[in-house]
Amino acid sequence: MPTPQEASKPGSAAPPITIPAPLRAVFHALVKTIVPAAQNLSRPDWEGLDQVVDGTLSARTQIERRQLRLLLRLIQLLPVLRYGRTFTSLSPEERVAFLSYLEDHHVQLIRCGFFAVRTLALLGYYGRPGAGPEIGYAPDARGWEAPG
Amino acid sequence: MTRRAYDIVIIGSGAGGGTVAQELSPLCQQGVRIAVLEKGPKLRNEEFTGRELEMAQALYEDSGAFLTAERTMTLAFGSAYGGSTAVYTGTSLLPPERILKRWNVPGLTLVDVEQRARKYMAENNVHFLEARYINENNQLFVEGCRRLNYRVQQFPVNLKGCRGSGLCNLGCPNQAKQGTNRVQLPHAERNGVEVITRCEVLRIGEQALSVRVSPKPPAAKGEPSAWETGECSVEAKVIVVCGGAVNTPALLLRSGLGRRLPRLGHGFTCHPAFIMVAEHSRPISNFVGHPKSFYLDEFAESERFVLETCMYFPFTTAKAIAGFGQEHSRWMGAFPRLQMILVLACDEADAYNRVTIDRHGRPVVHYRFTPDVIRGLGAGAARSAKIFFAAGAVRAHMPLGRSTTIESRDAGRVDQIAQRAEFKPGKVPVSAAHLQGGCAMGSGPEDSVTDSYGRVHVTPSLFVADSSLFPNSLEINPYLTIMALADRAAEAIRKQARTLL
Numbered sequence: 001m002p003t004p005q006e007a008s009k010p011g012s013a014a015p016p017i018t019i020p021a022p023l024r025a026v027f028h029a030l031v032k033t034i035v036p037a038a039q040n041l042s043r044p045d046w047e048g049l050d051q052v053v054d055g056t057l058s059a060r061t062q063i064e065r066r067q068l069r070l071l072l073r074l075i076q077l078l079p080v081l082r083y084g085r086t087f088t089s090l091s092p093e094e095r096v097a098f099l100s101y102l103e104d105h106h107v108q109l110i111r112c113g114f115f116a117v118r119t120l121a122l123l124g125y126y127g128r129p130g131a132g133p134e135i136g137y138a139p140d141a142r143g144w145e146a147p148g
Numbered sequence: 149m150t151r152r153a154y155d156i157v158i159i160g161s162g163a164g165g166g167t168v169a170q171e172l173s174p175l176c177q178q179g180v181r182i183a184v185l186e187k188g189p190k191l192r193n194e195e196f197t198g199r200e201l202e203m204a205q206a207l208y209e210d211s212g213a214f215l216t217a218e219r220t221m222t223l224a225f226g227s228a229y230g231g232s233t234a235v236y237t238g239t240s241l242l243p244p245e246r247i248l249k250r251w252n253v254p255g256l257t258l259v260d261v262e263q264r265a266r267k268y269m270a271e272n273n274v275h276f277l278e279a280r281y282i283n284e285n286n287q288l289f290v291e292g293c294r295r296l297n298y299r300v301q302q303f304p305v306n307l308k309g310c311r312g313s314g315l316c317n318l319g320c321p322n323q324a325k326q327g328t329n330r331v332q333l334p335h336a337e338r339n340g341v342e343v344i345t346r347c348e349v350l351r352i353g354e355q356a357l358s359v360r361v362s363p364k365p366p367a368a369k370g371e372p373s374a375w376e377t378g379e380c381s382v383e384a385k386v387i388v389v390c391g392g393a394v395n396t397p398a399l400l401l402r403s404g405l406g407r408r409l410p411r412l413g414h415g416f417t418c419h420p421a422f423i424m425v426a427e428h429s430r431p432i433s434n435f436v437g438h439p440k441s442f443y444l445d446e447f448a449e450s451e452r453f454v455l456e457t458c459m460y461f462p463f464t465t466a467k468a469i470a471g472f473g474q475e476h477s478r479w480m481g482a483f484p485r486l487q488m489i490l491v492l493a494c495d496e497a498d499a500y501n502r503v504t505i506d507r508h509g510r511p512v513v514h515y516r517f518t519p520d521v522i523r524g525l526g527a528g529a530a531r532s533a534k535i536f537f538a539a540g541a542v543r544a545h546m547p548l549g550r551s552t553t554i555e556s557r558d559a560g561r562v563d564q565i566a567q568r569a570e571f572k573p574g575k576v577p578v579s580a581a582h583l584q585g586g587c588a589m590g591s592g593p594e595d596s597v598t599d600s601y602g603r604v605h606v607t608p609s610l611f612v613a614d615s616s617l618f619p620n621s622l623e624i625n626p627y628l629t630i631m632a633l634a635d636r637a638a639e640a641i642r643k644q645a646r647t648l649l
Contacts, residue, residue, distance in 0.1 A: 033472070034472040035472075035476070035477055037477055055205075056205075059205065059211065099472065103471075104572070104575065108218070108572075108573055111573075111574035112219040112220060112574040115577075116219070118472055119467055121472075123201070125466070126466045131462055135480050136484035137483050137484075139198055139435055141198055141311070141313045141315070141321035143437065144436060145311060146436070
């Protein structure tokens with residue numbers, strides 16, 4: 001039986017792309033704000049991250065995928081009202097400030113919307129192959145008997 | 149449409165369904181035909197890889213992220229051969245006396261439930277894990293509690309051959325947990341019970357069910373179903389519904405029973421929970437070893453929370469840590485130094501909290517956090533932070549309020565910090581895995597859905613045997629109580645076999 005770290009390689013069949021290209025850039029900007037270390041990811045790392053996200057989204061309903069696309073559009077456009085620029089054009093500090101505003105918003109629906117995209121960003125980053133060992137998580141089915 | 153016929157059909161294969169299947173399986177020798185219909189797949193031993201996302205997708209409903217209607221809490225429950233027993237940690241507690249008294253179900257006594265639960269404790273090898281197998285994440289919890297004079301207790305667990313992979317919640321890769329997938333279902337199958345996986349029950353009619361068998365998706369884990377793909381009709385003289393506190397009420401509602409059973413779907417409770425995390429100055433053994441070995445229920449009645457040790461996986465941990473950005477990443481980067489405690493609120497049945505169905509017949513769980521639940525979570529967070537610091541942690545994470553990190557220099561101000569912390573639904577990462585209620589036991593249709601044997605009031609050949617029977621929150625881990633109640637349902641069916649079959 002493979003150990004979890006041996007087995008943590010990308011799946012053979014790539015899932016269908018569920019976030020269209022223009023919104024993909026918004027999502028990547030979001031991931032980099034939620035997990036700043038994502039700025040250092042290589043191209044294959046991003047591909048792995050996208051594959052995790054697409055795999056998860058493909059199992060959700062059409063309505064949920066539509067809601068996500070709407071959320072990403074709102075996140076891209078809402079900063080125009082406050083900063084005069086879209087989310088992807090904001091500085092890292094402005095992005096943090098804007099997302100903090102959504103996270104703590106007095107309207108529950110907006111907080112929940114932010115929580116959903118935050119969850120997806122964390123899922124992509126920490127569900128990505130190789131993310132576990134990067135933070136020192138290296139489980140082994142052999143448990144106490146595992147070497148090292 | 150294909151038609152099939154059985155004498156008894158059991159829907160679901162978790163703690164309830166697996167138990168009923170085993171207890172009725174001797175009837176197969178007398179020619180009684182019994183089938184268990186399970187919506188999820190049956191995985192081969194080598195498919196339990198411990199990889200977080202892939203196992204969550206294979207073993208949990210909605211990959212473990214079933215959202216409440218308000219989108220403020222995720223519910224985690226199994227959808228596989230063995231149901232949630234495939235993904236629990238095997239903690240085996242007897243129901244508390246105070247709870248059974250509060251339930252006040254006519255005909256249900258503590259002595260009876262406890263006697264039956266003890267039968268399964270013996271069958272499932274329930275014991276205390278030896279001290280040498282307790283990791284530092286658990287030891288530190290004990291140390292902190294003892295320094296504060298809290299009455300910490302060890303969980304009895306149902307393990308056999310545990311190697312300490314720490315992967316219980318992703319399905320044990322060593323098959324060490326003695327869930328129904330390892331004990332009761334194989335036993336039932338040896339006696340002649342058929343278990344059909346990937347088989348979802350759409351509706352229940354008069355001694356018949358309509359079901360849909362799904363194909364095995366390409367690259368998915370698990371065996372294909374024993375039945376051919378598509379919809380079919382199944383006749384059954386007796387039907388036992390064991391789909392859990394979300395799916396059982398939903399199935400009965402979409403089968404039209406709500407008109408005759410006004411309490412159907414009501415009384416949903418779930419022990420809403422969040423994860424507290426603390427950092428130590430050195431690496432500790434945390435993801436190796438059994439994750440959930442100790443608990444603290446001393447404050448269950450007075451402050452309405454229970455604490456349990458826990459250890460989760462990278463994504464689950466990342467989701468549970470509130471906030472984002474540098475501070476969040478710092479917590480995640482400290483993974484080998486993290487200690488974790490699960491805070492579970494002891495929620496009460498509330499008129500708003502219930503299971504309904506949408507226009508497609510899919511379950512919808514309505515849940516709002518009552519002031520008592522919010523107070524319980526806040527009090528549990530404060531006590532957890534005290535335990536962390538008493539155990540030597542350098543900082544603690546409290547997923548409430550604006551600032552979520554408490555440094556050890558502020559250990560003396562934990563109560564003040566917790567009191568100031570604001571609970572904002574949708575911001576605080578809350579989840580639940582102890583789903584209960586919706587088909588409560590009681591005396592008649594006006595106050596409940598079933599009698600104390602799980603017999604549905606308006607239809608004598610229809611039974612329920614799962615956690616949906618609980619009239620109110622159990623306030624402890626529920627699986628042994630579910631097995632005891634399922635044992636009662638099986639006994640009632642056996643006793644009435646002549647008339648029912």
